[in-house]
Amino acid sequence: MTVSPNVGTELAPAHSAAQHKPRPLPLFLELLRSETAALPExxxxxxxxVKAYQQARRTPRPGPRPAVASAGRARLLDYGGDGPAAVFVPSLINPPHVLDLAEGNSLLRWLSANGVxxxxxxxxxxxxxxAELSVAGHIESLLLPLLDAxxxxxxxxxxxxxxxxxxxxxxxRTPLSLVTMATPWRFDGFSDEAREGLAELWQNAQPTSAALGAMPMEVLQTAFWKLDPGTTVGKFEMFGRLDPxxxxxxGFVALEDWANDGPPLTLGAAKELVEELFGNNVTGEARWKVDGRTVDPHALPCPVLDIISASDKIVPEASAARAGEVLTLRQGHVGMVVGGRARATLWEPLAKWLSQVQH
Structure with missing residues (x-):
């Protein structure tokens, strides 16, 4: 098969360099100045x-895993281990390796050694x-073929x-079970300010995105920053005081590098995400179709576990589907997966669920 030019590479490959982070750097610096204008210190x-982060030594990430299946550009990576199979589906917005972040902090490698x-x-x-591939289209043309393979x-x-x-x-496809982690479903659970802000960003970015056939990840990154600007700036103040x-x-460097990387979204996925999911709440109102079926998490014929966070600033608790069993944590959106308490609060309960629950 002939490989087509990569949109992510065409946009700006150098932006992944540390000196360009946080991405987009000019908008981050504008946010920083706005948040700290009255406090020069x-x-x-x-x-x-920020300077310390840009200049920090990068620790090599864990080695790549072999692919056992592919569908178009998507691949299914095998982490090995004994026990039931569990396919992890990451977001389209950031790279998948938050689930395999670093040596000693990898949910997937830990599960592989603990019965999954x-x-x-x-x-x-x-x-x-x-360009026209929607969120649902990613499921139909990439994810479902991987599961079948x-x-x-x-x-x-x-x-x-x-x-x-x-x-x-x-x-x-009926899996053994479904587990969702920090997952939005009822998009009317986001604040009006967040939804309106994202719609405005999309409106401004749409002409450029249409020309590219994709929406750069910087657009969504800017939206995330605006959800909690104080923490966005404050964490760099904290980092500057740490022993490098x-x-x-x-750990901070590994996580920030992950958060500031990621390919663009296809134009179709961006449009569906902003206009249909955030704008019209089609999932929460049971009007979203995948593979010709209307999707209702409460009507699935398999066990469901919904892991949510009461302190999530990115995906608020109110947006969760709350289908099946619900496990409520107190860590943030990313901390629940890679934070210091993640093993006890999420990894171990997840391993227990995957090992014990059989369809």
Missing amino acids: RMEAALAG HPYLVDWAAPEAGE LDRPCHLVGYCLGGTMAIGAAAA ASDKAR
């Missing part, structure tokens, strides 16, 4: 933290000719928007 501390056989969907970057019963586990997509896939050689500093 905070501005100085935050800028020092995890697989990870790697969406890769959009290719030329995919696995050819063994599996659990489905989705994180963030990947959880929304896993719900759609579970309606089309400390585990905490290395």
Whole structure:
């Protein structure tokens, strides 16, 4: 098969370099100045933290895993292990490796050593000719073929928007169980300010996105920053005070590099996400269709576990589907997966569920 030019590569490959982060850097600096304008010492501390982050030594990430199946650009990566198969579906917005962040902080590698056989969907970057591929289209043309190619019963586990997509896939294929983590479904659970702000960003970005056939991840990154600007700036103040050689500093760098990377969204996925999911709440109102079926997480014929966070600033608790069993945590959107308490509060309960629940 001929590989088409990669949209993500065409946009700006150099932007993944550390000196360009946080992405988009000019808008981050504008946010920083706005948040610290009345407190020059905070501005100085935050800028020092940004410089320290840009100059920090990067620890090599864990080695790549083999692919056991592919569908178009998407691949299914095998993490090995004994026990039931569990396919992890990450968001389209950031890279998938938050679930395999670093040595000693990898949900997937820990599960592999603790009675589960995890697989990870790697969406890769959009290719030329995919501009119209919607969120549902990603499920139909990429995710479902990967599940079919696995050819063994599996659990489905989705994180963030990947959880929304896993719900759609579970309606089309009956997994052993479905687990959603920090997953939005009732998009009217987001604040009016957040939804209106995203709509405005989309309106401004739409002409450029239409020309590219994709929406750069910087557009959504800007929206995330505006949800909690104080924390966005404050964490760099904190980082500037850390010993660069400390585990905490290395963990910060790994997580920020993940958060500031990611391919663009196809134009179709961006349009469906902003206009239909956020704008019209089609999922929450049971009007979203995948593979010709209307998707209702409460009507799935498999066990469901919805893991939510009461302190999530990115995906608020009110937006969760609350289908099946509900596990409520107190960590943030990302901290629930990679934070210091993640093993006790999420990894271990998840391993227990995947090992014990059989369809």
